[in-house]
Amino acid sequence: MIGVLGGAGTVGRVVVDRLAGRYELRVGGRDLERAAAVCPTETARPVRVDLHDPESLAAFCDGCEVVVNCAGPSYQVLDLVARAAAAAGAHYVDAAGDFAALEALRGEPVVDLGESVSVFSAGLMPGLSGLLPRLLATRPLTRLDCYVGGAARIGELSAVDALLTRGPGFGTPLVGRRGKETMPLAPLQKVALPGFRGKVHAWPFLSAEMDALATELQVGELRNYTVYVTESIPRALAEAWADGGPLERHVPAVVAAAEDDLAATGPYYTLLFQAVPRAPASPGPRRLTLRTPDSYALSGVVAAIAAEEILHGRVKPGAHLAADVLDPAAVLDRLSGDPLVTDVELL
Numbered sequence: 001m002i003g004v005l006g007g008a009g010t011v012g013r014v015v016v017d018r019l020a021g022r023y024e025l026r027v028g029g030r031d032l033e034r035a036a037a038v039c040p041t042e043t044a045r046p047v048r049v050d051l052h053d054p055e056s057l058a059a060f061c062d063g064c065e066v067v068v069n070c071a072g073p074s075y076q077v078l079d080l081v082a083r084a085a086a087a088a089g090a091h092y093v094d095a096a097g098d099f100a101a102l103e104a105l106r107g108e109p110v111v112d113l114g115e116s117v118s119v120f121s122a123g124l125m126p127g128l129s130g131l132l133p134r135l136l137a138t139r140p141l142t143r144l145d146c147y148v149g150g151a152a153r154i155g156e157l158s159a160v161d162a163l164l165t166r167g168p169g170f171g172t173p174l175v176g177r178r179g180k181e182t183m184p185l186a187p188l189q190k191v192a193l194p195g196f197r198g199k200v201h202a203w204p205f206l207s208a209e210m211d212a213l214a215t216e217l218q219v220g221e222l223r224n225y226t227v228y229v230t231e232s233i234p235r236a237l238a239e240a241w242a243d244g245g246p247l248e249r250h251v252p253a254v255v256a257a258a259e260d261d262l263a264a265t266g267p268y269y270t271l272l273f274q275a276v277p278r279a280p281a282s283p284g285p286r287r288l289t290l291r292t293p294d295s296y297a298l299s300g301v302v303a304a305i306a307a308e309e310i311l312h313g314r315v316k317p318g319a320h321l322a323a324d325v326l327d328p329a330a331v332l333d334r335l336s337g338d339p340l341v342t343d344v345e346l347l
C-alpha cells in the first residue's frame with residue numbers, strides 16, 4: 001500500500017497516475033470528493049485526512065509501506081508527515097522539503113528510523129536539479145553551470161517556495177561558488193541558452209542543494225541560475241522582498257507574474273547542465289539537457305520513481321535528500337521513457 005497525501009493536487013495527481021494499477025493506493029486530502037476524483041481504479045481509495053490533525057494523519061499512514069507527501073506548504077510541514085510515517089513503520093517520500101525538513105527530522109525528539117527510508121526533495125527543483133548534474137561529474141570538473149527554468153503556472157505553494165529563495169536557509173541570490181567561497185554573480189539578461197526558447201533571463205541563485213553539490217563534487221566553480229522568459233517574476237520577487245511583511249501577502253503577485261511568462265512562450269521547462277572537465281581532453285559528457293512541458297507534473301513523476309526505488313530496496317535506510325541517494329542514470333533512463341519528457345540530450 002502506498003499512501004499519497006495531497007494526491008489530488010497538481011503534483012500528487014501525477015504520482016497517483018504513475019503508480020495506479022501497479023500498487024494499492026490510498027489517496028489523501030481534506031476534500032474527499034477531490035481525492036475520489038483522481039482515483040482511477042478500484043485499487044486506489046480516497047481517504048479524508050488533514051495533516052495537522054495527528055489522529056487522522058496517523059490513521060492515514062497506518063498500513064502504508066510508503067507515504068508520499070505532496071501536501072504543503074513545505075516550510076510549515078517540515079518533518080511532520082515524515083515523523084508520522086516513521087511512527088507507522090512506513091518509508092517516506094516528499095516532493096519538497098529540502099534541508100530544513102531533513103534537519104528537522106534529524107533533530108529532537110530523536111526518531112529511530114530503523115530500516116525505514118525518508119527521502120526529501122524528490123521533485124524537479126529541488127530534486128532533479130541536484131541529481132542530474134552528477135551524470136557530468138564522471139571526472140573532476142573545473143566548472144559546472146546549471147540553468148533551470150522556463151514558463152510554468154506557479155501554484156500558491158510554489159509561490160511561497162519562490163519567495164523563500166531570498167534566503168537564508170534555502171540559498172543565496174546573486175552568488176555562485178568558487179572553491180569553498182561564494183562569488184558575486186550578475187543576472188544574465190536576454191541571453192540565448194541551449195534548450196530555452198528565444199532570449200531568456202537567468203538569475204543567479206546558490207541554492208542550498210547546489211551549494212552542497214559543489215562541495216560534494218569539489219568543482220572549481222559552480223554557477224546556478226533560475227531561468228525566466230520575462231522579467232515579471234524577478235520583479236515581483238524584488239518588490240515583495242523590498243516590501244517585507246508576511247510571505248503569504250505577496251503570493252498573488254508572484255502567481256500573476258508567472259502568467260506573463262506563460263503568455264510569452266506557452267508552457268515549457270528546461271534543465272540545462274554544462275560541465276568543463278579539469279583535463280580538457282578527458283572523455284565523458286559535457287552537457288545534459290532535459291525538457292518537459294510541465295515542471296509540476298514532472299515533480300510528481302520523480303516522487304513516484306523515488307517511491308518505487310525505495311520499494312525495490314534500492315535506497316539505503318535513513319533520512320536523505322533524493323539527489324544524494326537516487327541513481328542518476330537509472331532516473332534519467334526512467335524519465336526518458338516518460339511521456340512528460342519531450343527531449344533528453346546527454347552529449
Ligand SMILES: NC(=O)c1ccc[n+]([C@@H]2O[C@H](COP(=O)([O-])OP(=O)(O)OC[C@H]3O[C@@H](n4cnc5c(N)ncnc54)[C@H](OP(=O)(O)O)[C@@H]3O)[C@@H](O)[C@H]2O)c1
Pocket residue numbers: 005006007008009010011012028029030031032034035049050051052070071072073074095096121122123124125126127155156157158161295296299
Ligand atoms: N521539488 C519541486 O520541484 C516541486 C515542484 C512543484 C511543487 N513542489 C511541492 O509539492 C507540493 C505540492 O505542490 P502542488 O503545487 O501540487 O500543490 P497543490 O496543487 O496545492 O496540492 C496540494 C494538495 O495537498 C492537499 N492538502 C493541502 N493541505 C492539506 C492538509 N492540511 N492535509 C491534507 N492534505 C492537504 C490538497 O488537498 P485538499 O485541499 O483537499 O486538502 C491538495 O491535494 C508543495 O510542497 C510544493 O512546494 C515541489
